Amino acid sequence: MATLGHVAVGLAAARLSTGPTIPTARLLLARIGLALLALAPDADVVSFAFGIPYAATWGHRGAGHSLTMALAVGVVAGIVAHHFKRGHAVRVGLVVMFVVTSHGLLDIFTDGGLGMALFWPFTNERFFAPWRPIPVAPIGLEFLSGRGLLVLLVEAGYFAPLLAVAFWPRRRPKRIDPGGAPPEARDGSDEEPDDGADAAPLPIDGILDLHTFRPRDVKTLLPDYLAECRKRGILEVRIIHGKGTGALRRTVEAVLKRLPEVVEFRLANGAAGGWGAILVTLRPQTPGDRAEGAAT
Ligand SMILES: [Zn+2]
16 A cells, blocks of 8 residues: 555545635545545455455455446445535546546555556456555554654655645635626735635626625725626615624615715615615716726
């Protein structure tokens, strides 16, 4: 077994197979899951406890390290993903198959033990690469020895590039739809390590629900959002602030009062007010507005 190398493949696969908007908690789950799957073929060491010889079909580095087994695990992962509606089934299956396959393909470069039964069930022959630079890690508690540490250090050298890929910082998309060229005031807010739920581009459709934003962001978000609406000719905007203590509503009203492009605003009533909302009427945009807006 190689050890750190397998984990590095799993971590890099988790990073590369997920988009920049995946919430941090789900990325962590993907990392743990794929790192464990990358190590999974070595679960066949339990065969020693059952008295199965190393060289047997179901012994260590036997059928469990084969390409067929990796294919089977990938298919099962795809079916599980489909059943629990976790990601695209084919995509999940392919990523898992790749990660499990990588285990046997890395192990053939290790310098000890028996080879891998890569082509089981077609043949039980064990294979090694002609060039085997990775020192084999000791099995079980011996791993905690000096030799185990040495193996880890050598692997850290070989697999450093993969670990760099795995932990490269993510760039999140801006919150306001880039089609509307957000003002500079938004800069610096797009890489905050928050929960990720608000990292997707904000649709400019005339309805702004403030529930998903932090109260301290409202003062910059609101003028930006209204400016985008005016550029698109949306002059009636509903701002949903919720009921609560009324603090958020007062913040919204204070911001609206100082914006020259706001003709009037009023508390929504009836069906529209069920959520606690303010209806805003905006002045149409004229060619002189941009310069004027910059001056205020
Ligand atoms: Zn192995």
